[in-house]
Amino acid sequence: MTISYDLTPEVKEFLKELPKCEHHLHLEGTLEPDLLFPLAKRNNVALPQGFPQTVEELNEKYKQFDDLQDFLNFYYMGCQVLINECDFYELAWQYFLKVHKQGLKHAELFFDPQSHTERGISVDTVYNGFAKACSKAESELGISSKLIMCILRDCPLQKCQDLVEKEAAHLIKEGKVHGLGLDSAEKPFPPTLFTNIYASAKKLNPELRLTAHAGEEGDHTYVKNSIDFLKVERIDHGVNSVQSDDLLRELSANKTMLTVCPLSNIKLQVFQDLKELPLLKLLEFGVPFSLNSDDPAYFGGYILENYYAVHETFGFDYKIWGDIVINTIKGSWCDENRKTELISLTKSIVAKYTN
Ligand SMILES: Nc1ncnc2[nH]cnc12
Numbered sequence: 001m002t003i004s005y006d007l008t009p010e011v012k013e014f015l016k017e018l019p020k021c022e023h024h025l026h027l028e029g030t031l032e033p034d035l036l037f038p039l040a041k042r043n044n045v046a047l048p049q050g051f052p053q054t055v056e057e058l059n060e061k062y063k064q065f066d067d068l069q070d071f072l073n074f075y076y077m078g079c080q081v082l083i084n085e086c087d088f089y090e091l092a093w094q095y096f097l098k099v100h101k102q103g104l105k106h107a108e109l110f111f112d113p114q115s116h117t118e119r120g121i122s123v124d125t126v127y128n129g130f131a132k133a134c135s136k137a138e139s140e141l142g143i144s145s146k147l148i149m150c151i152l153r154d155c156p157l158q159k160c161q162d163l164v165e166k167e168a169a170h171l172i173k174e175g176k177v178h179g180l181g182l183d184s185a186e187k188p189f190p191p192t193l194f195t196n197i198y199a200s201a202k203k204l205n206p207e208l209r210l211t212a213h214a215g216e217e218g219d220h221t222y223v224k225n226s227i228d229f230l231k232v233e234r235i236d237h238g239v240n241s242v243q244s245d246d247l248l249r250e251l252s253a254n255k256t257m258l259t260v261c262p263l264s265n266i267k268l269q270v271f272q273d274l275k276e277l278p279l280l281k282l283l284e285f286g287v288p289f290s291l292n293s294d295d296p297a298y299f300g301g302y303i304l305e306n307y308y309a310v311h312e313t314f315g316f317d318y319k320i321w322g323d324i325v326i327n328t329i330k331g332s333w334c335d336e337n338r339k340t341e342l343i344s345l346t347k348s349i350v351a352k353y354t355n
């Protein structure tokens, strides 16, 4: 499903060349219909009753979701075809191959163990497959990456606690997962429910980075409470932060990054039009944000299409794009040398297009 963007070839080339970092990408959300059906066959998985039968029918369904829950229903059905370590590896590797062609240099990648452990698959099977693809992407494609393990907020709390304190405790302690996140249905499961679990994860490894989905369908208090109770340093989506100027000032003062997902917000009807995406207000208040693809197989675009869509709507000049990309690099969880390298690359690309 390719959407065409009304941009000049020069702008397209500029956006492609920018050294992009992605902070909000669910690896399970990269499961394209043309991988889903072969995996179902290979693993002998019967898709649920009523599930589309062909790539074309599935693509038709993906044209629009009613809301977050409508999408999540399909997302979790899709997860069922992932069984063996090689499936997780193949999924992530296909993602890296696609975004390598789009100028992605650094990726911070979510994965959802509970969508697999519920089906009897071990956390290690999932982790090992994804980690292998990450190592290969670094050595063969020059893409650095970090894995962020997410808690599914609509699973029973005890199971969320067991994931962190038992099943995946070794991955946290050994620093194999770099960060902890919180995703899935937002509104009925406010962040305060997870205060103790976040605290025990941080106790297992004080270096663990913390983030959470908030302010996608929940209001601005979900963002504020994620910061105050979960002690997160980043917010995934966070677009409803614009409901409170006080919160925007706080985000700006603390340099708390919002990982904004433009095409996702349209497909899940958070906004009806990209013009409503509050990037200008975030820029006005000095709130750092990055642009991301969330679940690209479902939302009609990877990282570069998200950059295209934002350019088509807001028409930022090259200098503003340079600032957005540099802020994204600064808010990344990679080491300082990598940041310096990517910032200097950004500056040279902006200079090439503005001189
Ligand atoms: N956009 C999103 N919001 C919440 N949970 C998710 N899981 C995958 N994508 C998600």
Ligand SMILES: [Zn+2]
Pocket (backbone or CB within 6 Å): 024, 026, 183, 213, 236, 294
């Ligand atoms: Zn997400």
